[in-house]
Amino acid sequence: MGGHNEKIWTDDPRERLRVTAGFRLADVDPGGTPGFAGVGQKNADAALDAGVGELSNLQEMLFANSRSGDPLRVLLVLQAMDTAGKGGIVRHVVGSVDPQGVRLSAFKAPTEEERAHDFLWRVRRRLPEVGLIGVFDRSHYEDVLVGRVRALASPAEIEDRYEKIRQFENELVGQGTTIIKVMLHIGSDDQKERLAERLERPDKHWKYNPGDVDERMRWDAYMDAYQIALERTSTSAAPWFVVPAEKKWYARLVVQHLLIDALQRLDLTWPAATFDVAQEKARLAAT
Amino acid sequence: MGGHNEKIWTDDPRERLRVTAGFRLADVDPGGTPGFAGVGQKNADAALDAGVGELSNLQEMLFANSRSGDPLRVLLVLQAMDTAGKGGIVRHVVGSVDPQGVRLSAFKAPTEEERAHDFLWRVRRRLPEVGLIGVFDRSHYEDVLVGRVRALASPAEIEDRYEKIRQFENELVGQGTTIIKVMLHIGSDDQKERLAERLERPDKHWKYNPGDVDERMRWDAYMDAYQIALERTSTSAAPWFVVPAEKKWYARLVVQHLLIDALQRLDLTWPAATFDVAQEKARLAAT
Numbered sequence: 001m002g003g004h005n006e007k008i009w010t011d012d013p014r015e016r017l018r019v020t021a022g023f024r025l026a027d028v029d030p031g032g033t034p035g036f037a038g039v040g041q042k043n044a045d046a047a048l049d050a051g052v053g054e055l056s057n058l059q060e061m062l063f064a065n066s067r068s069g070d071p072l073r074v075l076l077v078l079q080a081m082d083t084a085g086k087g088g089i090v091r092h093v094v095g096s097v098d099p100q101g102v103r104l105s106a107f108k109a110p111t112e113e114e115r116a117h118d119f120l121w122r123v124r125r126r127l128p129e130v131g132l133i134g135v136f137d138r139s140h141y142e143d144v145l146v147g148r149v150r151a152l153a154s155p156a157e158i159e160d161r162y163e164k165i166r167q168f169e170n171e172l173v174g175q176g177t178t179i180i181k182v183m184l185h186i187g188s189d190d191q192k193e194r195l196a197e198r199l200e201r202p203d204k205h206w207k208y209n210p211g212d213v214d215e216r217m218r219w220d221a222y223m224d225a226y227q228i229a230l231e232r233t234s235t236s237a238a239p240w241f242v243v244p245a246e247k248k249w250y251a252r253l254v255v256q257h258l259l260i261d262a263l264q265r266l267d268l269t270w271p272a273a274t275f276d277v278a279q280e281k282a283r284l285a286a287t
Numbered sequence: 288m289g290g291h292n293e294k295i296w297t298d299d300p301r302e303r304l305r306v307t308a309g310f311r312l313a314d315v316d317p318g319g320t321p322g323f324a325g326v327g328q329k330n331a332d333a334a335l336d337a338g339v340g341e342l343s344n345l346q347e348m349l350f351a352n353s354r355s356g357d358p359l360r361v362l363l364v365l366q367a368m369d370t371a372g373k374g375g376i377v378r379h380v381v382g383s384v385d386p387q388g389v390r391l392s393a394f395k396a397p398t399e400e401e402r403a404h405d406f407l408w409r410v411r412r413r414l415p416e417v418g419l420i421g422v423f424d425r426s427h428y429e430d431v432l433v434g435r436v437r438a439l440a441s442p443a444e445i446e447d448r449y450e451k452i453r454q455f456e457n458e459l460v461g462q463g464t465t466i467i468k469v470m471l472h473i474g475s476d477d478q479k480e481r482l483a484e485r486l487e488r489p490d491k492h493w494k495y496n497p498g499d500v501d502e503r504m505r506w507d508a509y510m511d512a513y514q515i516a517l518e519r520t521s522t523s524a525a526p527w528f529v530v531p532a533e534k535k536w537y538a539r540l541v542v543q544h545l546l547i548d549a550l551q552r553l554d555l556t557w558p559a560a561t562f563d564v565a566q567e568k569a570r571l572a573a574t
Contacts, residue, residue: 064493091385098378099391100424106387137387192574199568205560206351213570273492281486283500287479 008047011035013254014261017241019234025227030187031246044249051256052096058263059101059133061270066131068271071176074262075127075134079141080184081222082212083194084245086137089184093256094135103128106137119143119161120168130176133259140165141229148225149218162232169238178262179238182255183226184245188219295334298322300541301548304528306521312514317474318533323540331536338543339383345550346388346420348557353418355558358463361549362414362421366428367471368509369499370481371532373424376471380543381422390415393424406430406448407455417463420546427452428516435512436505449519456525465549466525469542470513471532475506
C-alpha cells in the first residue's frame with residue numbers, strides 16, 4: 001500500500017524525506033533526487049502524468065465519503081524560501097485535481113485583525129471543510145520562521161508556539177485530518193539565479209518584490225529557524241518532509257506521491273447509497 | 288479580436304448564443320453545436336487543449352495587473368438543471384487555470400443566517416478578489432429560479448429581484464468586473480438518462496439525491512422561470528449565453544472561448560516594474 005511504485009521509486013520518498021530524530025537541514029542536498037528510480041525530467045513528467053488519474057479518483061472518493069458523514073480531510077502545508085516553487089506545486093500538482101475538491105489558502109503577513117488574535121486563529125478559520133484537500137501556501141509556521149528571524153514575538157512566545165502547534169495539529173489529526181507538511185528546499189545560489197531571472201524578464205517583474213532581497217540577506221537565520229521548527233514539530237502524527245526542490249520536476253513528483261499515499265492510507269471505498277436504489281429507479285422511470 | 292478562431296468557429300459563439308430581444312429558450316436545441324466548425328468531439332478536444340495555454344497566460348496577466356492596482360476581475364456565473372454539466376465545466380475548463388487565480392463558490396440552499404439577509408448579501412461576500420476569475424456554481428439566480436418555481440418568495444418580491452439583479456450586476460461591471468453568465472441547456476430526456484446512469488453506477492450513487500427527481504417533476508416550471516430570468520436580466524453590461532450542453536465537449540469549448548474572449552477584451556499587458564530594475568539587479572548581485 002502507500003502508492004509505492006517501484007518503477008518510479010527505488011525507496012519510498014515518504015521514508016527518505018521524513019524528518020526524524022537527528023535530522024539536519026544543512027545535510028540535505030537541495031539538488032538531489034532521493035529515491036527516484038528514473039533518469040531525469042522526462043521520466044518524472046511521465047510519472048507525474050500517470051499519477052493524475054489516481055490522485056483525482058482518490059480525491060473524488062474522499063469528497064464522496066464526506067457527503068455521507070465521513071469526517072476525513074487532507075491538509076497539505078507548504079513552506080519554503082521565496083522562489084522555491086510553492087506556486088508550481090499548487091499549479092502542477094494540486095491543479096490536476098478537480099478544483100471543487102480543493103481549498104487553497106495563501107497566508108500573507110497577518111492583518112491587524114489577525115494580529116489581535118492568537119496566531120492560530122486565522123489558520124483555524126481557513127482549514128478545509130471535511131472531504132476536501134486543503135493547501136496552505138505558507139501557514140502557521142511563518143509565526144516561528146519569520147517570527148523568529150525578525151523577532152516579531154518574544155523568545156518565550158516563540159518557544160511556546162512550537163508546543164501550541166503540536167497540540168493544534170494533534171487535535172486536527174484526532175478529528176480525521178491527514179496533515180502533510182512539506183518544506184521545499186533550495187540553496188541560496190539557486191534562489192539568487194531564480195530572482196535574477198525574474199529581474200531579467202519583464203513578464204516576471206510582477207512576481208519580484210524588493211523585500212525578497214531583504215529576506216534573502218537573512219538566509220542563514222532562516223535556515224536556523226527552519227532547523228528548529230522542523231525538529232520541534234515533526235511528530236508521528238504530523239511529520240515534516242524536506243523535499244529537495246532545485247529540480248522542480250522532482251519536488252512535484254514527490255508531493256504528488258505524498259498526496260496519493262496519504263489518500264490511499266485512508267482506505268476509502270465508494271459510499272453505499274443512502275436511498276433505495278430500486279425505488280429511485282422506479283420514480284425516475286415514471287417521470 | 289475576441290479570440291475568434293476561424294478554424295474552430297464558423298460564427299463566434301459569443302454572437303450565436305447571446306440572449307437578446309425575442310429570445311425563446313424553447314427554440315434552442317440542447318443537442319446543437321452552433322458555430323462550431325469542426326466535425327465532432329475529437330476536433331473539439333484538440334481545440335480545448337489548444338486554448339489552455341492562452342487562457343492560462345491571460346489569467347496570469349489579469350492577476351499580475353491586480354498587483355499594481357488594476358481593479359479588473361472576471362465572474363463566470365453557471366446555471367443549469369441538475370446533470371447539465373456545471374461540474375464538468377469547473378473541472379475541465381476552469382480546472383486548466385492556475386488554482387491560485389480562481390475563486391470558486393458553490394451556492395447551496397441558503398443557511399438561516401443567509402436567509403435573514405437580502406438575497407444578494409451572500410453573493411456579495413463571495414465575489415472574487417480583483418485579479419481573479421470567480422466562478423459561481425449556481426448563484427443569485429437561484430432566487431428567481433427555484434425561488435419562483437417553489438414560491439419561496441411572494442410574486443412581488445420575485446419581480447423586484449430582477450431589477451435588483453440588474454442593478455447589482457451593473458454596479459459590478461462599473462467597478463471593473465466582466466460578468467459572463469452561462470446557462471447550460473440540456474433536454475429533459477437527456478437529464479433522465481444522466482440520472483439513470485448515476486443510479487446504475489455505484490461509484491456515482493453519492494452524486495444522486497432523491498430530491499433531484501422532485502425538481503425534475505417541475506421541469507416545465509423551471510424552463511418558464513429560466514425564460515423569464517433570461518429575458519429580464521440579459522443586459523448589454525452582463526449578457527446571458529444559453530449554451531447547448533447535451534454534447535459536453537461543445538459546452539466546454541464554448542465556455543473556454545467566452546473566458547478567453549472576455550480576457551482578451553481587457554487588452555492586458557504585463558505591468559511595468561514598480562521598482563528600479565537596475566538597482567535591484569545590483570542589490571541582488573551583492574548578496
